Amino acid sequence: MTRTPENPSALSVLDRPNSYIGKTVPRPNLDRLMQGRGLYVSDIELPRMGHVVFLRSPHAHAKIAGIDASAAKRMPGVIAVVTGEELADVISPWVGVLSHLKGLKSAPQSAIAIDRVCWQGEAVAAIVATSRAAAEDAAEHISVAYEELDAVTDMRTALDSTTPVIHPALGDNLAFERNHDAGAVDAAFAGSDEVVEAEFVFGRHTGVTLEPRSAVADWNAAEARLTIYQGTQAPHMVQNIAALHLGLQESQVRVVCKDVGGSFGIKVHIYADEMAIYALSKLLRRPVKFVADRVESFNTDIHARDHRCKGKIGVKRDGTITAFEIDDLTGIGPYSMYPRTSAIEANQVVNLVGGPYVTKNYRARARVVFQNKNVMCQYRAVGHPIACSVTEGLVDLAAMKIGMDPVEIRRRNLIADDAYPCASPSGLRFEQLSHHAALAKLIKMMDYDALRAEQAALRASNIHRGIGIASFIEVTNPSAAFYGVGGAKISSQDGVAVRLDAQGAVICQTSITEQGQGSESLTAQIVGSVLGVSMDRVRVILGDTDNTPYGGGTWASRGAGIGGEAALQAAKALRSNILDVAAAILQSTPSELDIVNNSVVSASDGASRIELNELARVVYFRPDTLPPGIQAELMATRHFVPREYPFAFTNGVQASWLEVDTDTGFVKLLKHWVVEDCGTIINPQLVDEQIRGGVVQGLGAALFEKCEYDERGQLTNANMADYLVPMSGEMPDIDIGHVVSPTLESELGAKGAGEAGTAGAAAAVTNAVNDALSPFGVTITEIPLTPQIILTALGRI
Amino acid sequence: MTPVAISLEVNGERVDAHVLPRLNLADFLREHLKLTGTHVGCEHGVCGACTVRVNGEIVRSCLILAVQAQEGSVETIEGLSDSGEIADLQGAFRDRNALQCGFCTPGMLMAAQDLLTQSPAPDREQIREHLSGNYCRCTGYQAIVDAVETTARVRAGRAP
Numbered sequence: 001m002t003r004t005p006e007n008p009s010a011l012s013v014l015d016r017p018n019s020y021i022g023k024t025v026p027r028p029n030l031d032r033l034m035q036g037r038g039l040y041v042s043d044i045e046l047p048r049m050g051h052v053v054f055l056r057s058p059h060a061h062a063k064i065a066g067i068d069a070s071a072a073k074r075m076p077g078v079i080a081v082v083t084g085e086e087l088a089d090v091i092s093p094w095v096g097v098l099s100h101l102k103g104l105k106s107a108p109q110s111a112i113a114i115d116r117v118c119w120q121g122e123a124v125a126a127i128v129a130t131s132r133a134a135a136e137d138a139a140e141h142i143s144v145a146y147e148e149l150d151a152v153t154d155m156r157t158a159l160d161s162t163t164p165v166i167h168p169a170l171g172d173n174l175a176f177e178r179n180h181d182a183g184a185v186d187a188a189f190a191g192s193d194e195v196v197e198a199e200f201v202f203g204r205h206t207g208v209t210l211e212p213r214s215a216v217a218d219w220n221a222a223e224a225r226l227t228i229y230q231g232t233q234a235p236h237m238v239q240n241i242a243a244l245h246l247g248l249q250e251s252q253v254r255v256v257c258k259d260v261g262g263s264f265g266i267k268v269h270i271y272a273d274e275m276a277i278y279a280l281s282k283l284l285r286r287p288v289k290f291v292a293d294r295v296e297s298f299n300t301d302i303h304a305r306d307h308r309c310k311g312k313i314g315v316k317r318d319g320t321i322t323a324f325e326i327d328d329l330t331g332i333g334p335y336s337m338y339p340r341t342s343a344i345e346a347n348q349v350v351n352l353v354g355g356p357y358v359t360k361n362y363r364a365r366a367r368v369v370f371q372n373k374n375v376m377c378q379y380r381a382v383g384h385p386i387a388c389s390v391t392e393g394l395v396d397l398a399a400m401k402i403g404m405d406p407v408e409i410r411r412r413n414l415i416a417d418d419a420y421p422c423a424s425p426s427g428l429r430f431e432q433l434s435h436h437a438a439l440a441k442l443i444k445m446m447d448y449d450a451l452r453a454e455q456a457a458l459r460a461s462n463i464h465r466g467i468g469i470a471s472f473i474e475v476t477n478p479s480a481a482f483y484g485v486g487g488a489k490i491s492s493q494d495g496v497a498v499r500l501d502a503q504g505a506v507i508c509q510t511s512i513t514e515q516g517q518g519s520e521s522l523t524a525q526i527v528g529s530v531l532g533v534s535m536d537r538v539r540v541i542l543g544d545t546d547n548t549p550y551g552g553g554t555w556a557s558r559g560a561g562i563g564g565e566a567a568l569q570a571a572k573a574l575r576s577n578i579l580d581v582a583a584a585i586l587q588s589t590p591s592e593l594d595i596v597n598n599s600v601v602s603a604s605d606g607a608s609r610i611e612l613n614e615l616a617r618v619v620y621f622r623p624d625t626l627p628p629g630i631q632a633e634l635m636a637t638r639h640f641v642p643r644e645y646p647f648a649f650t651n652g653v654q655a656s657w658l659e660v661d662t663d664t665g666f667v668k669l670l671k672h673w674v675v676e677d678c679g680t681i682i683n684p685q686l687v688d689e690q691i692r693g694g695v696v697q698g699l700g701a702a703l704f705e706k707c708e709y710d711e712r713g714q715l716t717n718a719n720m721a722d723y724l725v726p727m728s729g730e731m732p733d734i735d736i737g738h739v740v741s742p743t744l745e746s747e748l749g750a751k752g753a754g755e756a757g758t759a760g761a762a763a764a765v766t767n768a769v770n771d772a773l774s775p776f777g778v779t780i781t782e783i784p785l786t787p788q789i790i791l792t793a794l795g796r797i
Numbered sequence: 798m799t800p801v802a803i804s805l806e807v808n809g810e811r812v813d814a815h816v817l818p819r820l821n822l823a824d825f826l827r828e829h830l831k832l833t834g835t836h837v838g839c840e841h842g843v844c845g846a847c848t849v850r851v852n853g854e855i856v857r858s859c860l861i862l863a864v865q866a867q868e869g870s871v872e873t874i875e876g877l878s879d880s881g882e883i884a885d886l887q888g889a890f891r892d893r894n895a896l897q898c899g900f901c902t903p904g905m906l907m908a909a910q911d912l913l914t915q916s917p918a919p920d921r922e923q924i925r926e927h928l929s930g931n932y933c934r935c936t937g938y939q940a941i942v943d944a945v946e947t948t949a950r951v952r953a954g955r956a957p
Contacts, residue, residue: 026891033899034887034906036834036874043833133819210838210846210900210934261836261900262934294839516897516935685894689940693897696937720843720932728938729929733921757937 013530013568013747014680017596020525020535024685027521028540029514038259041214041231046287049216050079050128052280053135054273054290055142056299057117057124060151060372060713061166064115064144067125072141077134080284081142082126084112091279092245096336098486101343104176104368106336107167111276117146118166118334119374120714121299123273126280128288151372151713155308155331158369166334166370175336176343176368178350182425183361188323192314196397200390201782203706204306207379207697208725211261212292213301215274217281226253228278231260233268233513234553239545240489241270241339242278257543263515264380264697266301268555269337273300298718303707304345304379306331307386311353313394314361319404319412323361324354326390330376331369337377339488343368345376348383348475351426353391355473356435356651357413362425372713382556384474384759385698392470392763393781396770406469406767407448410439414471428473433651434739435471438675441737442469442653446673451657459775465670466772468656470763473649476557476678476752477743481646493641494558495549496566498527498574500634502620504598504613505537508570511551512563513543517754518686519559523567525682526748530571531578532595533612549637557752560682561648565746566640573636581632582615640746648743648751652676654695656764657732660772662794665787667703667769669732676756679742680749687753688736694757695734700726702762702783805866807832808876816863822856823847825863826873834874834903838932845931848904849873855911874903883910885951889944897935905931909945917953921946 014021032038069081093108112123124144129135150164157163158173165172189195216229226248232238235255243250260267277290292300307330314322328349332342346366354362399409414435415422423429448467455465483490497509508527512519524538542548551566552558579590582600586593586609594601599608600615618625619632626632642648657671674691681687704724708717717723742749762783769790770779778793791797800815807830814829823840826832826849835858838846842860849858850872877883883906889895896902905928912919912927919927924945925938933941 027894030891030894030896030899031887033896034890034902035878036832036903038834038899040833040836040900042837043827133817208932208934210844210898210932211836212838259900260898261838262898264934294841516899518894518897689894689897689936692937692939693935694937697934719841720839721841725932725934726938727929727932728925728942729922731925731938733939734937 016529019529021529021682022684024683025521025525025535027518028524029520033259040211040259040261041216041229042211042291044216044229046216046218049287049289050130050284051132051135052277052288052290053127053132053139054123055125055127055139056296057113057120057122059117059146059148060120060153061149062117062146063149064113064117064124065147066145068143069125072127072138075134075138075141077130078138079128079130081138082280082283084110084114084124087112087276087279087283088114090246090283091275094245094338096338096341098341098483098488100486101176101341101347104336104341104343105170106175107170109272109335109338111272111279119372121296121374123276126276128280128284153371153373153709153711153713155306155329155369155371158331158371166372173370174367175332175370176346178347178366180350180364180426185323185325185361185363188361189314192322193317194398194401195312195314196394196401197310197312198393198397198781200309200311200393202305202307202386203784204303205701205705205707206298206301206303207264207266209262209264209266212294212297213267213271214291215277216287216289217278218287219281219285221285224252226278226282228253228255230255230257230274231267232257233263233515233555234490235513235543235545236511236550236553237339237490238270245275246278246282255545257513260515265378265555269302269340269377271300294720295718298707298723299374299715302337302377302379303374304376305386305701306376307349309349309386309390311390311394313398315398315402317402319402319409321357321359321395321398321413323359324391324394325363326353328366331371331373333373333375334370335375337375339490340378340483342375342377344378345383349387351428352383352387352473355424355428356415356471358415360425373709374715380694380697381755381758384472384755385701385762388470388472388760389763389766392767396767397779407443410469410471414439428649429645430649431645431743432741433473433649434677434741435651437739438651438653438677439471441739442655442673442675445735445737446655463659464662464772465657465659466768466770468764468766468768468771469653470760470767471653472760473651474557474752474756474759475647476650477561477642477648478556478558479642479646482556491550491552493639494551494563494566495637495639496563496570497549497635497637498570500574500578500612500616502616504611504616505539506531506533507539507541508567509541509548510563510567511549511553512559513554515554517554517559517690518683519554519563521686522560522564522682526564526567527571530568531575533598537598549639557754560750561746561752562640562642564682564750565748566638568748569638569640570636573638577633577636578615581619581630582610584627584630585610585615585618642745644745648745650676650678650751650756652756652760654760654764656768658765658768658772660769660790665790667785669699669730672732672734674734674757675737675739676753677739677741678753679740679751681738681740682750690753691736691757692734694755695761696726696731698758698761699731699765702765702785704784706784801864803864803867805868806870808872818862818864820863821859822861822863822866823858826858832873832875836900836903838900845908846901846904848907848931850907855907874906877910886910886948889948893940893944895936895940895944901931901933905933905941912945913949913952918949
């Protein structure tokens with residue numbers, strides 16, 4: 001709002017003739033995936049490639065007294081059996097902390113455990129063999145002597161003086177604590193007509209990417225170069241970390257990321273076993289491959305959302321919310337993940353609670369503790385579902401207490417759409433949000449009054465339906481404030497290089513990555529629109545540190561907003577270069593010319609002057625015919641990072657309509673609505689599908705998904721049959737609407753949309769279940785909302 | 798373990814191979830025949846990513862052994878794509894963006910084609926039910942249901 005974008009252009013890309021911006025066009029890479037011709041890491045085979053299987057700890061916490069691999073080494077096909085101690089010769093340990101998360105501590109972690117295992121599933125040895133089956137056979141012949149230690153599993157007692165300290169050198173099991181106090185919270189509660197408190201409990205769950213984590217590492221000793229094939233969201237981050245811990249220069253590491261079978265934040269981290277793969281390749285001087293099986297995925301893919309959060313809200317009779325207070329506790333496993341750390345989710349919860357609302361009175365404490373369970377870290381919509389469920393749950397409880405409709409209390413407290421720019425009580429700066437416009441649109445889409453009437457009518461026949469509303473804010477387009485300022489070498493800027501080839505087609509290299517969101521499509525749409533070239537002539541290259549500009553990748557809803565703007569600026573620069581050459585060829589001036597439909601045309605009447613393939617022919621093969629002094633530059637590179645706002649906040653609101661069977665405890669989702677404001681929409685279909693997919697991941701958390709640990713730290717449902725994810729038969733249709741408030745930080749105006757769905761879905765469902773159960777005087781603040789939880793609350797079991 | 802000889806037809810081509818009895822069909826297709834369009838998601842028959850057709854019926858190729866396909870006919874996503882059998886279904890998936898990462902897609906297309914073969918005019922609930930054995934973590938399923946519904950309508954000669 002305070003800054004005019006650089007390079008203001010007379011011709012906005014948003015309204016150029018034949019623009020693809022705002023249009024639904026099919027993604028360019030779909031046929032490959034639909035015909036089974038994709039290239040996922042699990043499909044990659046290299047000459048002399050060894051297959052790696054990890055022997056993993058069956059104990060949550062144990063000392064390793066000895067490892068005897070002699071029998072395993074004699075098994076057929078075995079190339080090597082490598083322990084943590086042996087691997088430590090080629091790779092150094094790491095500590096997952098960042099300096100801007102003050103006080104965050106963690107212990108050194110090794111690629112393979114050396115003296116001690118700290119969670120069930122931590123690798124204790126790697127077996128490399130000529131096939132995975134041979135390696136698995138050999139793994140059964142390794143004998144490890146464990147001395148079991150007490151496992152710290154309950155986050156609620158992790159800080160008790162009687163609880164063992166997992167890493168004695170750290171002094172206690174507290175990894176991180178943040179306290180925040182804004183406004184006058186105590187006075188606000190004292191002046192409230194009602195104060196409501198509740199404890200919100202969130203089940204630990206995980207991403208369940210359909211393609212398990214996989215990596216192929218190929219150390220070429222003759223080139224002194226390591227090539228890593230990995231389905232990662234951040235290739236340059238992997239390059240940096242692999243080089244750092246293997247003692248290499250970044251130029252000695254190439255990261256190639258082809259097709260990725262789902263990521264959702266699971267594949268934005270660097271796991272100990274992946275570090276081991278890089279190191280094993282270097283140690284053995286040959287390519288090695290690791291593909292996790294599903295049990296390993298559940299035991300080692302990061303988990304998330306294991307939070308217990310006490311919340312408190314003050315409200316006046318007229319519906320004015322006076323204050324929010326939270327006390328959040330989360331257990332992150334034995335180590336803070338690397339390199340993004342495991343304090344970010346709790347930090348986000350503190351940042352986001354109360355975010356949509358006017359009140360300035362807000363107090364928060366968040367504590368992050370170590371436990372002997374699998375590591376927790378950032379998963380899609382980091383912290384958002386917790387913050388949203390706590391905030392929106394409290395708002396509904398307050399509304400119920402004073403007898404106000406849940407929509408009405410939101411109308412009275414959401415920040416006004418004309419109040420921007422402004423800041424939240426936790427210090428977040430909002431450029432332009434649209435809570436009221438979004439809520440109004442949602443109410444219309446769902447026909448709120450008619451649903452309320454239907455709900456009331458059905459009560460008579462003992463059918464209990466509920467409506468749940470959840471407003472939310474979403475962090476997108478993160479600047480260096482997210483990781484860079486804390487010392488992590490994770491780029492917040494992205495780059496795009498665009499060039500015209502010798503036949504007038506366009507090749508575009510971008511540092512953002514593709515995991516199915518449509519990065520290729522949005523890049524081609526932007527470049528095609530800005531250049532005046534049809535999309536079928538634009539080819540996008542991504543996921544290769546040797547062949548793209550340096551950049552962050554695709555995570556935190558940043559691809560379109562940051563990578564898209566870099567594409568826009570690069571295409572503008574190339575367009576200008578093309579018009580310079582065209583003017584020289586045509587004895588005209590650039591301002592008299594335009595590019596439309598793959599041809600340079602007269603700006604005045606649109607008459608074609610020279611086709612781009614002819615221009616390219618002249619430039620590349622007959623430059624001698626150009627006027628003296630003209631050197632064509634048919635390639636341009638631009639980078640972009642937001643500078644004014646640390647994050648481009650988006651907002652939205654969701655609603656759930658469901659039915660609770662009070663005899664069985666089953667919840668049937670009938671319909672779900674989302675209104676979301678991600679600024680400029682590049683491809684409406686892709687945005688809507690991102691939101692739908694995100695909603696369903698949130699619905700999974702709301703109803704099904706939970707990593708069930710026993711008191712000894714054993715994960716008891718580490719397989720797809722016992723860990724439930726949403727299936728098509730139980731998911732509702734999801735209607736989506738938009739409000740458009742472009743960010744002025746970029747010419748494109750796009751904010752992110754990848755996490756909006758996940759942010760609010762569980763809150764909407766929980767509020768709807770409580771609405772359905774309101775005649776029973778029951779309030780549930782724990783997810784997943786399993787039949788057991790619901791029947792217990794109803795006193796039926 | 799000693800390899801045993803098997804003979805079968807894969808996508809219309811005769812295949813003779815020696816395989817270990819414990820080798821499952823998914824690994825045989827992927828590792829021996831390099832038909833990597835068949836994906837392995839869970840290795841215990843839940844996720845549906847490895848769905849292929851054996852003798853006309855869809856099966857989880859991670860749950861049957863390669864030797865069980867002896868003298869049988871196996872069809873994979875590569876075969877269905879090359880023959881053009883599901884070109885319209887793939888077109889509907891493209892138009893509706895019914896895939897994101899694409900890892901579940903070959904199995905999803907196999908299952909959807911199976912439904913459309915058995916039941917020419919399924920309603921949305923039947924589509925959702927039939928596809929419930931195929932997990933998708935990206936799309937939320939609605940686009941897939943839409944694409945299958947559209948294909949059914951077009952095949953029945955009705956407007957999409």
